[in-house]
Amino acid sequence: MMPIFLCLLFVFPQGPSKEELRQAQKLVLTNSEPSVKKGTELCANLNCVSSMEILLRRFKGAQPHYRDIVWKGIVRFTDPYSREMIASELKKNKKSASMRQWAAEALGIYADATYGSVLMKAARDKDVGVRRAVAKSLGNLGLKESEKVLVKFLQDKDFIVRGNAVESLLKLGFSSGKEALVKGLQDPDGGTRAALLSVVPKYAEKETASLAIVGLRDEDWRVRLQAIRNLLGCEPSVETMDALIPAIARVRPLVRIPLLSGIRDWTGMKFHKAEDWERWWSANRDTFLLEKGKGTEGGSPETVATYNGLRVDSDHVAFLMDISSSMDDRTSKGERKRELALQELKKTLESLPETTKFNVYAYSSNITVWEKEAQPVNPKNIKSVLKFVQKTKARGNKNIWGALLAVLGDPTIDTVFLLSSGEPEVGLYVHHNRVVDHLVDWNRFRKMVVHGVAYSKSKWNQDQIRHISEGTGGSFMIVD
Numbered sequence: 001m002m003p004i005f006l007c008l009l010f011v012f013p014q015g016p017s018k019e020e021l022r023q024a025q026k027l028v029l030t031n032s033e034p035s036v037k038k039g040t041e042l043c044a045n046l047n048c049v050s051s052m053e054i055l056l057r058r059f060k061g062a063q064p065h066y067r068d069i070v071w072k073g074i075v076r077f078t079d080p081y082s083r084e085m086i087a088s089e090l091k092k093n094k095k096s097a098s099m100r101q102w103a104a105e106a107l108g109i110y111a112d113a114t115y116g117s118v119l120m121k122a123a124r125d126k127d128v129g130v131r132r133a134v135a136k137s138l139g140n141l142g143l144k145e146s147e148k149v150l151v152k153f154l155q156d157k158d159f160i161v162r163g164n165a166v167e168s169l170l171k172l173g174f175s176s177g178k179e180a181l182v183k184g185l186q187d188p189d190g191g192t193r194a195a196l197l198s199v200v201p202k203y204a205e206k207e208t209a210s211l212a213i214v215g216l217r218d219e220d221w222r223v224r225l226q227a228i229r230n231l232l233g234c235e236p237s238v239e240t241m242d243a244l245i246p247a248i249a250r251v252r253p254l255v256r257i258p259l260l261s262g263i264r265d266w267t268g269m270k271f272h273k274a275e276d277w278e279r280w281w282s283a284n285r286d287t288f289l290l291e292k293g294k295g296t297e298g299g300s301p302e303t304v305a306t307y308n309g310l311r312v313d314s315d316h317v318a319f320l321m322d323i324s325s326s327m328d329d330r331t332s333k334g335e336r337k338r339e340l341a342l343q344e345l346k347k348t349l350e351s352l353p354e355t356t357k358f359n360v361y362a363y364s365s366n367i368t369v370w371e372k373e374a375q376p377v378n379p380k381n382i383k384s385v386l387k388f389v390q391k392t393k394a395r396g397n398k399n400i401w402g403a404l405l406a407v408l409g410d411p412t413i414d415t416v417f418l419l420s421s422g423e424p425e426v427g428l429y430v431h432h433n434r435v436v437d438h439l440v441d442w443n444r445f446r447k448m449v450v451h452g453v454a455y456s457k458s459k460w461n462q463d464q465i466r467h468i469s470e471g472t473g474g475s476f477m478i479v480d
Contacts, residue, residue, distance in 0.1 A: 040073035068431035108137025139168030190220025191445030232262035236290035249274035268294035305351035314415035364396030397425035432467035
């Protein structure tokens with residue numbers, strides 16, 4: 001027979017020892033990223049109120065590097081009393097809207113219906129970030145009671161709240177979800193229409209092609225891009241080709257790339273020009289056999305401008321220029337990074353067609369934009385923007401999330417070139433895990449491609465920028 005004290009250990013497992021908690025606190029509260037990572041891992045494994053308290057103490061601190069590391073541990077907790085501490089932040093933290101938002105995000109990741117009432121009460125929060133998180137998180141809890149809250153969110157002034165609410169209604173299988181989707185596809189915001197069109201194949205599969213064909217006629221480029229993606233995910237048909245072929249001449253360059261790639265795959269043809277495709281389809285429409293995998297090569301690529309070795313396949317582009325203090329450093333070839341970046345920008349702008357619209361965002365700790373709206377490429381504007389960059393002084397740290405957030409605010413921009421001399425250093429999010437998570441979440445509505453250029457020898461710094469680029473399907477280049 002098992003001794004009684006061993007039986008009690010199985011019924012009431014021992015909590016963490018004082019030494020384990022002391023070690024976890026020492027590691028988490030130090031000023032060393034490797035130590036904070038190690039301490040975060042230990043706290044998550046201890047999975048108790050005391051270890052959650054340690055993580056929250058660091059999470060609420062001013063250092064964003066450590067906050068982003070600690071987040072990885074917070075969302076791993078399964079202990080209900082520890083999770084209740086996160087719920088309490090959403091209920092009671094009146095001073096920090098960001099903290100309430102992150103608490104709402106974490107409760108969604110926990111996907112525990114216990115916290116449904118807390119999230120539903122937070123639906124009345126005045127902060128838009130909190131409401132966005134609540135609308136998304138409720139979709140993970142499976143509560144019938146949340147339908148009323150989500151339906152009310154459909155009238156919210158914020159486009160992301162509305163989009164998140166529709167997707168949550170669909171995810172939960174509510175009958176109101178299909179009706180909300182139909183109305184949402186006519187939302188006044190193009191980003192919301194594009195985001196909702198992207199979930200049609202999952203929640204309304206039979207209507208994928210018909211709704212995408214309608215989307216191809218939308219005035220917003222983001223909706224047309226998503227419509228093309230949806231159609232190319234369907235089986236090839238004459239009906240879809242009838243919709244796609246005329247679109248070649250109507251869409252912007254960034255949207256045309258996947259369109260041409262897709263129909264080349266279906267047909268094996270390698271045309272570039274819209275008129276060649278129209279002529280070929282008119283002659284072969286009634287007899288040609290369409291099928292996936294016929295060919296993906298498009299012949300010799302068209303000549304385009306490049307930026308630090310990356311193709312500029314866009315006519316609505318933004319350049320995020322690092323003007324932090326490290327841009328005064330020199331490359332391995334002895335060139336000052338700041339001067340090299342300016343030369344590369346000048347060369348690229350002078351190579352772009354005048355039909356291109358562009359903008360430049362200079363960032364360090366703060367972000368300064370050249371013009372409120374993207375401007376056409378012409379000699380006058382090139383001279384103006386180069387003067388704008390030259391006048392900025394290299395100082396401060398890199399707020400890359402702030403720069404990305406600034407350009408996300410212009411829905412006409414479809415391509416971004418992010419030049420950085422190192423990893424993100426300041427801002428709301430700095431580690432690639434948090435930057436990418438929130439950029440990808442935003443990009444459901446924005447459809448923006450971010451290409452990264454790292455002026456750095458450090459593999460760690462390079463990887464931070466590479467991850468950000470890959471999160472949006474962008475390319476990456478190292479220059480040093």
